[in-house]
Amino acid sequence: MISVVLIGAGNVATHFYKVFQNADNILVTQWYNRQLNNISTYKNNVDITDDLNALKPADVYIIAVSDDAISEVSKALPFQDRFVVHTSGAASLYDIDKKHRRGVFYPLQTFTKDADVDFSKVPLCIEALVKEDLKLLVTLAETINSTWYKISTEQRKTLHIAAVFANNFTNQLYRISHEITESDQIEFDVLKPLILETAKKIQNMSPYMAQTGPAVRGDKKTVRKHLKRIKNPQHKALYKLLTDSITDTHGRKKL
Structure with missing residues (x-):
């Protein structure tokens, strides 16, 4: 079972939450957003929080926020040496604070909150600095039936x-x-x-x-x-x- 904490409440985070909730072997441990009302609809199904200091342990923390906020959010996380990834196509792997094990889990698709997405048709571009972390992202992608590609930051x-x-x-x-x-x-x-x-x-x-x-x-x-x-x-x-x-x-x- 892969435990996941979602950070952010935009289109990408919402669709990841939905597909993870329906996947075997993935547990959304917690969902963070600085404005709880944006995710309050899901409070009966997942632990939600607006306090970064209350984040639970997880195998991977997925930051799905605007590109400009990735660095600030990752720096504010109150722990180190945990696996933290972002979902951006344009941001660098190194926009994540160096105190973390860093990675990218980028879905190459257009997302709208109210439009259903079939993740079996969504390519996932993955990147990580540690071999075991890369394997985890591969497993995460395969568990939601997505095709994955190992893509560098420059690519x-x-x-x-x-x-x-x-x-x-x-x-x-x-x-x-x-x-x-x-x-x-x-x-x-x-x-x-x-x-x-x-x-x-x-x-x-x-x-x-x-x-x-x-x-x-x-x-x-x-x-x-x-x-x-x-x-x-x-x-x-x-x-x-x-x-x-x-x-x-x-x-x-x-x-």
Whole structure:
């Protein structure tokens, strides 16, 4: 049985709590947050606390807080030489105070509190300085049926940038598409099969090979029509930037 103390009450901490609670051989010993009301819903199922000095012994302490707070929280923990990990994609392993055995348990996924997550489809990027600690993280990942990857701090920083492009920026483009369709009283739902098919295609081919559209075809006439119709200057600038990126990638002349 792996005992876990969760620190933080955001999206990642909440989803880890839920999956750990339903897993064999994992016990959430305690859940800390500086504002108890954020986790009070769970008080009948797990010991909750807002006092770091009241933290119980555990095999691993998982800090799931904002990147800027990791160093401060880990420094404030009232013990040393225990295994403490964070869940950030961008923060360094060494942001955790050196008085602890340090590690990273980073789930590469987008989390929203009210949206269910299947952890069997969530890659976990793990890192630790001590071999036995790494083994514990492997066991933790496998117990919740996640695929795990041993990823260094530098690799994880690169991976996080790639994830921002793949998820956050893509979602912003969905939002712009939503705005564009609504401006002409078109249901955004019309685009959803296209969005799903695009995501499906890259499961079996490279994004390079999957690229379609006027830019990759060198269709100047269509690009000009689109630019003329787009009214929002920011949307127009993005359209131009992404069109140029596609033409550069595929060896086309700028349109």
